[in-house]
Amino acid sequence: MMTVMAILVGLLPIMWSHGAGADVMKRIAAPMIGGVISSFLLALVVYPAIYEIWKDWEMKRLVQRAEGVGEISAG
DSSP states (O other): OHHHHHHHHHHHHHHHOOSTTHHHHHHHHHHHHHHHHHHHHIIIIIHHHHHHHHHHHHHHHHHHHHHHHHHHHHO
């Protein structure tokens, strides 16, 4: 989180500038800000959610296999 905040704090003055060449620098800084924010959200929200869904699916599959093995060997 500190890295993201440092990058955003460093890019915000570029977005607020009005001097010579500011229009070019804003076009460079805007996608960088979007990329930093989206990667931050992916790392903190999306990837853990995908991991949990995957682990739940894997656990259900293992339980079904274990139940299936028990029924076959008992019969």
